[in-house]
Amino acid sequence: MRRSNRRNHWFAVGGLVVGLVSAVAAAAVVFPAINSDERDQRQEDRDLKEQAEEDALEAGLPLKLAPGVSYYGPGWYVNATSYGIDQLNGQPFREDGGEAVPSWAWLQKNWTPLSETGLAVSVESQHKTTVLVQALKLRDVDCSLPVPDGTLLEPPGIGDSGEAAPSVGMGMNVDSPRPVTRTVKGLTLGAPYTDQIALDRGDAREFRIVFATQKRACSFQADLLVYSKGKQYRVRLPASWEDGKPASYTFTVAPPHKPYKSHYVVGAANMLVAVPDTDIKWNGQTPKYTGNGELNYW
Known part of the structure; x- marks a missing residue:
């Protein structure tokens, strides 16, 4: 069992x-x-x-845009307002200040670049076929603006960002009767631009673009002319950026108006300094400050 x-x-x-x-x-x-x-x-x-x-x-568009690093902004700005000897003298220029105090944001909102403006922009190809960057094209051009004669101002210098791959230079005289894309050396416009920059998908290249004026004050927008997949595209260029994204597309630029009613430079310790007209020497359309940059009441 x-x-x-x-x-x-x-x-x-x-x-x-x-x-x-x-x-x-x-x-x-x-x-x-x-x-x-x-x-x-x-x-x-x-x-x-x-x-x-x-x-x-x-x-979509054949190019993706991002801020570049090789253009440091206008060397001088002008304003229709005459800031007298005491009005700005001794005020600090705050790098990150808002639009109401002397700062880059204040310049961007209230002042006009003198003689030339522009941007550096990095472009990256998005299409499978080769993209050709060919030229510049203006839109919404208005060269009937009054030429500011109140104040001439030199902002603080911006340091070199270090070595980088060579950028492609393009430029244009905005107030020319028939603006054409030109080569750029430094900030000087040269002969008509005849190259084409070929980019395969994922290729990126920086462009340094300069817009100049000779006699008239202008506002305008601008495009890169790009050829891809058998047709031409217009890629709009930002005039300013905020947090890496386009903040504005409208550029402004004005020719010199001599004499100006008041003159300022950003001197030592980023302080605004009122300076006499005799301390500013002109080479064509380009002023150069020859004083010592110290606070003074002349």
Whole structure:
């Protein structure tokens, strides 16, 4: 009797083991099939997302823009307001101040670049086919603005950002009867620009772009002319950036108006200094301050 119970016990255990093995085997057959289907679906979803992103890039503009580093802004600014000897003299120029106090934001909002303005912009190709950057084109040009004669101001210098890959220089005389894209050396416009910059997808290049005026004060917007996929595109250039994104597309620039009613430079310790007209020497359209930059009341 005991032997029979033992045998029954082993039969029961054996049956349980066989049942577990069968269940595991069944699971081994079923689960890989489910997992494979899920993997296929996930891969299909990824492929569809990538294709949608690819289609969006191909349907969009051929270039992605970002701020560049090789243009440091105008060397001088002008304003219609005459800031007398005492009005700004001795005030600090705050690098990160707002629009209401002497600062870069204050200059950008209230002052006009003298003789030249521009930007540095990094462009990255977005299309599968080779993109050709060809020239500049202006839009919404208004050269009937009054020429500011109130105050001439030299802002603080901006340091060199270090060595970088050579940028492509392009420029244009905004108030020319028929503006054409020109080469740029330093900030000087030269001969008509005849090159084409070829960029494959993912290629990036910096452009340093200068807009000048000779006789008239102008506001305008500007585009890069780009050829891709058998047609020409116009990619609008930002006039200013905020947190890496375009903040404005309208440029302004004014020619010299001599004499100005008041003159300032940002001197030592970033303090605004009123200076006499005799301390400013002109070379064509370009002024140069020849004083010592100390606070004075002349």
